[in-house]
Amino acid sequence: xxxxxxxxxxxxxxxxxxxxxxxxxxxxxxxxxxxxxxxxxxxxxxxxxxxxxxxxxxxxxxxxxxxxxxxxxxxxxxxxxxxxxxxxxxxxxxxxxxxxxxxxxxxxxxxxxxxxxxxxxxxxxxxxxxxxxxxxxxxxxxxxxxxxxxxxxxxxxxxxxxxxxxxxxxxxxxxxxxxxxxxxxxxxxxxxxxxxxxxxxxxxxxxxxxxxxxxxxxxxxxxxxxxxxxxxxxxxxxxxxxxxxxxxxxxxxxxxxxxxxxxxxxxxxxxxxxxxxxxxxxxxxxxxxxxxxxxxxxxxxxxxxxxxxxxxxxxxxxxxxxxxxxxxxxxxxxxxxxxxxxxxxxxxxxxxxxxxxxxxxxxxxxxxxxxxxxxxxxxxxxxxxxxxxxxxxxxxxxxxxxxxxxxxxxxxxxxxxxxxxxxxxxxxxxxxxxxxxxxxxxxxxxxxxxxxxxxxxxxxxxxxxxxxxxxxxxxxxxxxxxxxxxxxxxxxxxxxxxxxxxxxxxxxxxxxxxxxxxxxxxxxxxxxxxxxxxxxx
Numbered sequence: 238x239x240x241x242x243x244x245x246x247x248x249x250x251x252x253x254x255x256x257x258x259x260x261x262x263x264x265x266x267x268x269x270x271x272x273x274x275x276x277x278x279x280x281x282x283x284x285x286x287x288x289x290x291x292x293x294x295x296x297x298x299x300x301x302x303x304x305x306x307x308x309x310x311x312x313x314x315x316x317x318x319x320x321x322x323x324x325x326x327x328x329x330x331x332x333x334x335x336x337x338x339x340x341x342x343x344x345x346x347x348x349x350x351x352x353x354x355x356x357x358x359x360x361x362x363x364x365x366x367x368x369x370x371x372x373x374x375x376x377x378x379x380x381x382x383x384x385x386x387x388x389x390x391x392x393x394x395x396x397x398x399x400x401x402x403x404x405x406x407x408x409x410x411x412x413x414x415x416x417x418x419x420x421x422x423x424x425x426x427x428x429x430x431x432x433x434x435x436x437x438x439x440x441x442x443x444x445x446x447x448x449x450x451x452x453x454x455x456x457x458x459x460x461x462x463x464x465x466x467x468x469x470x471x472x473x474x475x476x477x478x479x480x481x482x483x484x485x486x487x488x489x490x491x492x493x494x495x496x497x498x499x500x501x502x503x504x505x506x507x508x509x510x511x512x513x514x515x516x517x518x519x520x521x522x523x524x525x526x527x528x529x530x531x532x533x534x535x536x537x538x539x540x541x542x543x544x545x546x547x548x549x550x551x552x553x554x555x556x557x558x559x560x561x562x563x564x565x566x567x568x569x570x571x572x573x574x575x576x577x578x579x580x581x582x583x584x585x586x587x588x589x590x591x592x593x594x595x596x597x598x599x600x601x602x603x604x605x606x607x608x609x610x611x612x613x614x615x616x617x618x619x620x621x622x623x624x625x626x627x628x629x630x631x632x633x634x635x636x637x638x639x640x641x642x643x644x645x646x647x648x649x650x651x652x653x654x655x656x657x658x659x660x661x662x663x664x665x666x667x668x669x670x671x672x673x674x675x676x677x678x679x680x681x682x683x684x685x686x687x688x689x690x691x692x693x694x695x696x697x698x699x700x701x702x703x704x705x706x707x708x709x710x711x712x713x714x715x716x717x718x719x720x721x722x723x724x725x726x727x728x729x730x731x732x733x734x735x736x737x738x739x740x741x742x743x744x745x746x747x748x749x750x751x752x753x754x755x756x757x758x759x760x761x762x763x764x765x766x767x768x769x770x771x772x773x774x
Contacts (some may be wrong), residue, residue, distance in 0.1 A: 245294050251283030253290040257301050263308040277301050295549050296397065302544070304396040319410040322447055324417045329446020331398050331418065335425050336440065339432075346433035349426045352392055356423070359385055386415040393422050400544050402500045455497040455541040459487040459532075462496050462541070466532045467683045473637060474686040480528040481684055487529065496533065497542045504529070504546040512552065522552040562711050565720040570707050574598050574714070576771055577705050593670040593694050594701060596657055598718070602769055603649035605722030605740040606631060608698060608715040610638060612671065613691035616664045619648075626760045627653060631741070636691045644741050647760035651768045670694050726766055735762045 248254035257277045259267050268274035279297045281290050319327065343349070360370060363381050377385070390396065395415070399406065406414060421442075428440055457465065463484040467477055490507050491499060507529075511521035530547035537545045566574075578598050582591035593612060600611045606629075613636030614629065621627050632643035648657070660669070667673050671690040695715070702714040719740060726736045737743075738754050754762075 245291060247283075248280070253279075253281040253283070253285060253294070255279040255294055255298075257298060260305060263305055266308045267304065292549075301396075302400065304400075317405065317410060318407050319413050321413075321417075323449060324410070324413045326447045326449030327404075327414060328417045328421050329443060330402070330449045331393070331395070332421050332425055332446065333443050334398055334401075335393060336428055339429050340437075343429050343432040346430045349430040349433065353423055353426045356385070356388060356392065359388065382412075382416075385419065386412065389415050389418055389422060393418060393425075401502075401546075402498075404497075405543050455495050455536065457496050457536065457541055458493050459491055459496055459499075460484055462532055462536050464684055466535050470535070474689060475637070475692075477684060477686055478688065479524060480532075483525050483528040484532070484684075486525075496536055499533075499546050501546045501548075501550065504550050508550055508552060518552050518554045522554055526550065526552060562709070563720070563724075564712055564717060565724050566707075566712070566717050570709075570712075570714075570717075571602070571721060571769065572771055573705050573707055574702055575602065575769055579771075587672060587675075589668070589670055589672045590694070590697070592660060593698055596652075596660065597670060597698055598702075599652055599655070599657075599769075600629075601715070601718035602722065603652055603763075603766065604629065604646045605719045605726070605736075606646065607639070607719065609636065609692060609695045610741075612694040612698065613637075613689075614669045616661050616666050616669055619658070619661045619669075622756060622760070624757060624760075627658065628756060628760070636689060639741070640743070642741070644738070645756050646739050647756065647763050649763055649766060649768075729765045729767055731762045731765055735759055739763070 245253060245255050255278070257279070259274060259276055264274040277297075279294055281293060285293075359381065360377075363378070363384075365377070365381070369375050395418070424442055428442070431438075463480070472480075487507070490510075491503070508521075508526060511525050512518045516525075526547065530545065530550070533542070533545045533547050536542050575598060578595050582594070597608060597611045600606065600614075601608055604611075610631050614631075615635050618630045618632065618635060619627065620630060627648040629646045629648060630643065631638055631646060633641050634643070638644075668691070671694045673690075675690065699715045707714045723736055723740060726739075727733075734752055735754050735758065739759055
């Protein structure tokens with residue numbers, strides 16, 4: 238059962254405000270533990286900056302969600318147990334986290350003293366004298382224990398700490414952790430009181446805690462999580478191949494650690510390694526962080542972890558570089574490519590590779606299609622309409638199409654005049670621009686799929702174009718045909734809905750769906766498109 242993220246709003250008086258409903262299945266136990274059953278409420282003063290309010294909302298939301306997930310885990314008998322040593326080690330981890338969180342801005346010392354007094358005052362509230370507490374055989378009653386544990390959980394921000402560290406404890410382990418925490422919490426309060434009084438002498442307390450080694454409770458490493466995600470979601474090969482590098486890097490970074498032990502701090506530390514000389518902040522954010530966040534989000538949705546450590550983790554992207562030129566070809570660039578298509582191929586060149594160089598640039602130039610959509614074409618995808626004109630069927634049956642939607646595009650007469658249909662007829666059936674019987678590397682690993690032959694053909698074509706001399710890094714010499722087509726079509730007076738339909742762009746306007754042009758409409762309009770005339774002297 239998913240727990241939706243809350244929405245930040247302005248209250249009538251201007252304060253930042255949000256609500257989070259408590260799911261029905263944990264309301265009774267939530268009320269027993271935290272005093273409310275229907276909803277938790279978040280409120281911050283109107284003067285707080287938006288960015289700060291959003292950050293505090295995320296922290297608050299994560300804390301409430303962690304409480305809910307922990308209660309569910311206990312109800313279902315899930316969660317990890319703790320030995321005495323593990324409890325002490327986990328308290329040590331909490332101690333360092335809590336002190337570090339507050340010592341930069343500790344506030345007045347009185348606040349920490351009052352919290353300590355309130356905790357110690359529980360015993361007097363229950364009528365326990367100091368003499369009784371000094372008796373080595375004395376033990377607090379169950380009622381006192383419940384009260385102390387609830388107060389400690391709130392004061393020490395235990396749900397937030399456990400949520401950030403993806404730790405879900407059994408009921409017995411929670412009790413042991415809170416009982417172990419009691420004295421160390423008073424020590425932490427004393428440390429923060431000293432910080433409030435400008436005493437920042439080194440704190441030796443963390444040195445006496447044993448290291449806490451999180452247990453493997455999800456059963457997944459980052460790599461096996463990626464494998465499981467690929468198996469279930471079945472993404473496209475291009476996505477798998479691109480994300481593979483991300484998870485290989487994560488595997489090097491975290492090894493065989495269980496993903497349930499990976500914290501937000503761990504995620505941020507990895508994030509800080511991503512921007513390099515060869516990897517921009519934009520790529521690190523849009524590809525690397527996004528890939529990690531999606532797979533860990535899948536693990537959370539499948540109850541493998543209680544929180545996604547990548548939630549809220551991002552990378553600041555610098556202001557975009559100045560735009561130095563348009564993304565279409567200049568008039569001195571496209572002739573270089575189209576002239577080269579007319580050169581005879583090398584004697585030993587594969588006929589499919591030669592055909593790709595001869596025809597794909599012209600097809601892109603007159604259709605605005607993506608290069609990969611053309612290199613995957615089959616002879617049976619070139620068809621004749623009943624009214625006489627020829628057209629291409631661009632379909633995911635032949636490879637991949639962005640959005641997974643097939644479309645039909647008329648062929649410009651200039652391509653037909655050059656003999657393209659003769660080449661299609663010579664092939665008969667099957668791929669036009671790669672050898673269907675060529676040697677293939679067989680792989681059965683879903684996380685390392687074989688690169689499709691039409692992708693290899695597309696990439697080799699791009700290398701060839703760069704070698705021709707179209708080297709400006711501010712354009713993509715393959716994708717630039719798309720921009721060139723749309724701009725030339727606009728200048729030729731071809732209406733927008735026709736241009737978008739030919740290129741396979743979709744409109745966000747619902748009404749445009751009712752005005753989709755027919756193939757015949759596109760064929761008529763394409764006759765307006767100016768020819769790419771070459772001076773071959």
